[in-house]
Amino acid sequence: VLGTLVLRGLLRPFVWNAAAKRQTFYAVFLLAATFSYWLGYATPFRDNILVDVNVQPWWLLLVAFAGLLVLMAIVVLARRRIAWRYRPRYPTLRYSLTMFALALAFVYGLGAATILGAVPGTSVALPPLVLMDFAPLLILAAFASAGRKFFDFLETHVATSAWFLALSASAVAGSVVATRVLIPYRHIEYLVVPVALLAGLGFFRLLDLASPSRRRRTVAVAAGILLLAGNFAFAIPPPSFVAGWNESTPPVAMEGVLWARGRMGGLVAADHMASTALFGFGGVNATWDTTVAPFFATTWAGAEPGLVSIPSPSGVRNATYVWLDLVETQGVELRVWQPAVPMSPAAIAKFDDSPFIKVYDDGYAQAYLIAWGCDGSC
Structure with missing residues (x-):
């Protein structure tokens, strides 16, 4: 909407008529609602993602964007003095x-x-x-x-x-x-x-x-x-074409995800793809790319630091479950700008030991409850 107003104002002199007023007010509403949501409501995005930019302090980008809006408005208004119009x-x-x-x-x-x-x-x-x-x-x-x-x-x-x-x-x-x-x-x-x-x-x-x-x-x-x-x-290209990433969720994955709906509470440690399915279809809070160690550590001692105080999108908390599936073990998809890395046999095998308790297994996906307070000797 904003781009349309600016481009139209560059192609021909801007006219402040009823249509322009509606579009301008709508653009202002969209901008206000968008920034209110991402900065005021979606606090995990603001605190963990928005700050991850190449400019410091990060809010300089917001200042630059506001300055760009002012500059575009000045250019469009100044353009009214020029009679030329695009034909x-x-x-x-x-x-x-x-x-x-x-x-x-x-x-x-x-x-x-x-x-x-x-x-x-x-x-x-x-x-x-x-x-x-x-x-x-x-x-x-x-x-x-x-x-x-x-x-x-x-x-x-x-x-x-x-x-x-x-x-x-x-x-x-x-x-x-x-x-x-x-x-x-x-x-x-x-x-x-x-x-x-x-x-x-x-x-x-x-x-x-x-x-x-x-x-x-x-x-x-x-x-x-x-x-x-x-x-x-x-x-949908094969994973070998896109750094090990699987660009689709297979239908068989839905069986476990729908089982999790209403049965799994707390926070589930899972990779990006599994987290998306668990949250979107299962209504379960997941970790996405906020923890790494549980998927690659070969022992409980190595995995434990990645299961406590996880800065997940739903808040900082300990994991209650760990979720594995066939796609995940073949290539753990975490940060979308990095290749997916397969789990080693030893990293997978550790979930057979305490304090992990398998509570679901359909042959494709497995869910493990973490028995907190019980060390590896339980």
Whole structure:
């Protein structure tokens, strides 16, 4: 909403009419509600995540954001003195093909950078096969560059462009100053929505400009459908492609999660994926990435420090249970900017001894109650 107001004010002189008033008041409400929630209500986020930035003191980023809002307002108001307004030109076939080629080179260049270096904001380098796995998505996304100019002739072009630019700016800011707060690669799942709108328009407008025969147009549309099908088939890459992370929760995991609902209280020590399922579907407080030792220590003595006074999202407390499952043992997923690391056989075996008491086992997942006050000799 805010981006739409600013972009519209840059493209043409800003007019303070009824629509602008509604949008401005709504933007102010959204900003106030958002910051009230994250700073006032979601205190674990504020205390443990928001401070993890590359600028100290951390609140300087909030000051900079407020300054940016003031600067944008000044620019939009000053723009009212300039009579010029943006008038789009209908793109040619040559221009659209050039933009498509440049976009394709850019996304593949960015992909190559994640292979030769690392994914921005992480220590994860991807294997070369990733470029093949995501080829359908990258090719389709490149059509967005060809479709952007066409979007200028639609009523919603400002909102869509602002949507894309705001998310892109957030990803860039995350890469520079807040890689663990505004995690850059996690913007992709949101960016693909406006990109899909632009790409769909770009694909068919390119066909219109090329004026192919009916047969060639049918072949082109069939190729587009194949790209979509390929995107569906490879949408969830195997763990070996993404640093050991499993990008989906298998259906078999739900059996244990639903068992935990209403049966497990307190805090459950689990990795990121298991915590998400336990909290989201089981209503159980979990640890996510706030403790490490329980999963890799080979003895109770090594695991115990990671089970007490855990700064979990639900508050600082001791763990009541430990949750393991097949995916977790094959690769413990903790911090999203680090590779998943498998548990050793000795680390898994320690849960067979006191003070851990197995209270659930469905062959895929196991839950262990921690018998506090009982040392390893019980």
